[in-house]
Amino acid sequence: MYLIVGAGPAGAVMAERIASQRDRKVLVIDRREHLAGNLYDAIDDNGVMVHRYGPHIFHTNDREVWDYLSRFTRWHHYFHRAGAVVDGRIVPIPFNFDSLHALFPPHLAARLEQRLLANHAYGEHIPVLDLLETEDPDLRFLARYVFDNLFAGYTAKQWGRDAHTLDRSVTGRVPIRLSRDDRYFRDVYQGIPADGYTRMVENLLDHPNVELRLGVDYADLRGERFTKTIYTGKIDELFDHRFGPLPYRSLRFDYRTIDKPYFQPLAQVNYPQSYDFTRITEYKHFLDQQTPRSTIGIEYPLEHVPGENEPYYPIPDDASRAAYEQYRAEAAKRDDLILLGRLAEYRYYNMDQVVRRAFDVFEAEVA
Ligand SMILES: Cc1cc2nc3c(=O)[nH]c(=O)nc-3n(C[C@H](O)[C@H](O)[C@H](O)COP(=O)(O)OP(=O)(O)OC[C@H]3O[C@@H](n4cnc5c(N)ncnc54)[C@H](O)[C@@H]3O)c2cc1C
Structure with missing residues (x-):
């Protein structure tokens, strides 16, 4: 039995690969009460599909990744366009x-x-x-x-x-x-899962060889033995922060109901000059949902405090890289352990990159 810690995209793709390509049993756990990791989305009281951990737009030039995910979701074809309020008016960014x-x-x-x-x-x-x-x-x-x-x-x-x-x-x-191309991303394949990211990840995990347990922390299973453990959580937490906590930026999302069909013309508007928040996301634009009311998420960056808020962005500098290498060396001593994903590898990965990474680690390390 393989153990996968974390039901985000990294863990879910790895589980699907082991279950379908190696015909082995996989137990997937997540400490949260939902699957899909930071891709988790759900329809709210306004009828709008909201991403709980911040706006996620899928984009890739990796045809294999796109074709693979297309087996688990239909796509709503969407080109992301974003604006910034500069000198009081919304202009395209980049x-x-x-x-x-x-x-x-x-x-x-x-x-x-x-x-x-x-x-x-x-x-x-x-x-x-x-x-x-x-x-x-x-x-x-x-x-x-x-x-x-x-x-x-x-x-x-x-x-x-x-x-x-x-x-x-x-x-x-x-x-x-130097053009009028106002698409935020220029990748060949772009879209939002038509039924949401959560459904896509549910479909990835829907295999008779896969057992999913939500609300279960790795610490609850530490005495148990598995063929291999694929760990997608924070690497510093795995080793009880023995080389110090790795720094992250966190975010606070202030979700608000807007009592009219639209708040802003685009899904994402940044505020580089004014206010304490960085950007406002109006979620209904992603799936072009027609609803009488709207939902916006106002995004405030803040320091990450373990146990209090979510670790979102690794902070890349020399000190954090050196600490990460110490953790990595510690992990290398355990031959039953595979590190995968943004928290275990302390790297910002886009969704397509984390899927590609899961493919590569699967081929290299799961016999
Ligand atoms: C604000 C924001 C916006 C983003 N927008 C985009 C975007 O537009 N496009 C894009 O391509 N990418 C985007 N990303 C990146 C995307 O979120 C990541 O690529 C993706 O989440 C990585 O997946 P993962 O499986 O490695 O990690 P996660 O999705 O974080 O999943 C890890 C899972 O492991 C679980 N876990 C951790 N520790 C334990 C433990 N000890 N026991 C049990 N479970 C545990 C966690 O609860 C979590 O569910 C964005 C990221 C952020 C922060």
Whole structure:
């Protein structure tokens, strides 16, 4: 019998693979009272499908992952579009030519567009940090504007520290797009499971070889023996925080009912300059649900305190990476243990990446 700790996407894909491809029995446990991990969604009192742990949009270029999940869900085809409130108006993000023209007077916007296209190809994505270092004073002005008004305030709220002190893996991601493409993601396959993520994960686990027990913590089973344990929980917790707790950013979601059909024109609107929250998600846009009332989630970042709130984003810096390596070395001493997923590997994985990771770990480590 295999044990899988965690019924999120990592655990569920691994369970499906072991059950169907190796014909072995699998026990899946989760300490929460629901499955699907952070993908958990449910219809609320307003008739809107709400994601309890924050908005999740599926997007991938990995055809195999898309085809695989398509066996367990139908898709509502959806291209995510997001906006940011800058100088009081909603403009497309990532920042593109439409954002440029919405924010600057026509002659200045035209000059900046012309300077961008004189130096770069149409359609290119230029990291804001690179543009800050160019010789051209117009382009440096634009980069400074985008950095200060769209990025710095948002980042300070999101990470609780100054944008300049963060790893380039975080800051390097913010581009200026030299086009009018306002899709947030450019992946070939994008969508939202038509019946929700929870149903998709239920379908993954629906196999006679799989037993699911909810409300069960790994600590409850520690004396029991299994062929292998695939652990998708926090690695520092597994070793009783012996090298110190790994730092995470957490979030608080303030869900509100809106007594009219729509609150905002898009699913996601960011607030880089104003308020203490980072963004507002209006959930009905994801499945294009037609309801007389709406539900929004207002997102406040905060420090993660174990036992008090959820660990959401690993904080990538040298100290946390060094502590993680100590835990990883400890785990390597146990040959019945496989670490998988965002908490066990202390890495931000998108959903498609975690599915791909489960495929690879399954092939490499489950005989
Ligand atoms: C706010 C936010 C928005 C996101 N949006 C997107 C998006 O738009 N698109 C995208 O592709 N990805 C998105 N992601 C990433 C996505 O959430 C992850 O890829 C996914 O959750 C990783 O799955 P997992 O199975 O590794 O972890 P999880 O989903 O966290 O599942 C781990 C499970 O293990 C259980 N567990 C932990 N410890 C124990 C224990 N000791 N005993 C029993 N059970 C235990 C937990 O209860 C949990 O259910 C987002 C992440 C965040 C934080």
